[in-house]
Amino acid sequence: MSEAPIGVFDSGVGGLSVLKEIRQLLPAESLLYVADCGHIPYGEKSPEFIRQRCAVIAEFLRSRGAKALVLACNTATVAGVADLRQHYPDWPIVGMEPAVKPAAAATRSGVVGVLATTGTLQSAKFAALLDRFASDVRVITQPCPGLVELIETGDLHSEALRALLRSYIEPLLAAGCDTIILGCTHYPFLKPLLSQMLPPAISLIDTGAAVARQLQRLLSERGLLADGPARETQFWTSAAPERLCKILPVLWNKSGSVQSFNR
Numbered sequence: 250m251s252e253a254p255i256g257v258f259d260s261g262v263g264g265l266s267v268l269k270e271i272r273q274l275l276p277a278e279s280l281l282y283v284a285d286c287g288h289i290p291y292g293e294k295s296p297e298f299i300r301q302r303c304a305v306i307a308e309f310l311r312s313r314g315a316k317a318l319v320l321a322c323n324t325a326t327v328a329g330v331a332d333l334r335q336h337y338p339d340w341p342i343v344g345m346e347p348a349v350k351p352a353a354a355a356t357r358s359g360v361v362g363v364l365a366t367t368g369t370l371q372s373a374k375f376a377a378l379l380d381r382f383a384s385d386v387r388v389i390t391q392p393c394p395g396l397v398e399l400i401e402t403g404d405l406h407s408e409a410l411r412a413l414l415r416s417y418i419e420p421l422l423a424a425g426c427d428t429i430i431l432g433c434t435h436y437p438f439l440k441p442l443l444s445q446m447l448p449p450a451i452s453l454i455d456t457g458a459a460v461a462r463q464l465q466r467l468l469s470e471r472g473l474l475a476d477g478p479a480r481e482t483q484f485w486t487s488a489a490p491e492r493l494c495k496i497l498p499v500l501w502n503k504s505g506s507v508q509s510f511n512r
């Protein structure tokens with residue numbers, strides 16, 4: 250069983266920012282990645298629609314023998330992780346949440362910004378996270394419609410992207426944020442652009458590395474960690490495979506073969 254693969258998915262290429270952390274921490278694991286690019290953006294879809302997509306993709310990854318599942322998507326986690334855990338009580342499932350706790354601990358100005366999707370920011374799970382960890386700080390939330398679609402093109406320095414991003418970070422800077430949470434797995438790919446656009450004293454926080462460590466913990470507790478030589482990563486997409494093929498060298502730093510996911 251420890252030789253079985255790990256299933257990872259996102260609405261699109263954003264989860265590759267998490268997959269990279271998993272690959273780096275756990276080189277001996279074989280990884281399966283589903284990019285649901287045909288249904289992007291999850292952030293503007295209903296929770297019911299996202300739950301259905303989670304169920305379909307999880308079932309596919311189980312059918313491929315996945316020993317664990319990672320929802321490399323904040324929006325899918327708030328909508329779907331509870332149902333998945335109920336449906337598969339014995340399957341290790343790791344979800345994501347915006348890094349409110351570390352950001353609240355790190356801020357010196359006492360003002361934290363959150364960039365995330367509309368779906369994540371409107372969820373009860375996010376409200377509970379704020380109640381639990383952010384009672385002593387001011388939190389400015391900024392939904393970012395349109396950002397994910399621009400990141401999906403693979404052009405991380407376009408004028409359109411810069412202009413839209415500027416409109417989303419300006420309110421955070423005006424409010425005095427010194428710490429900004431990247432609460433969507435697509436956004437870590439904006440770090441190079443953000444570092445040009447933000448004053449150097451602003452910290453950016455995301456949870457990709459923490460999710461990889463959590464996955465490692467869960468697998469280790471169950472005796473499911475693989476060892477041996479580095480293993481492969483396989484990709485599927487619900488949009489045209491050529492599109493993901495073209496973007497992989499940019500966001501994953503390597504090319505890879507991509508299969509079609511038609512469910």
Ligand code: DGL
Nearest residue numbers: 260263291292323324434
């Ligand atoms: N990458 C996803 C997240 O972490 C959402 C992107 C989308 O809106 O599809 O929230």
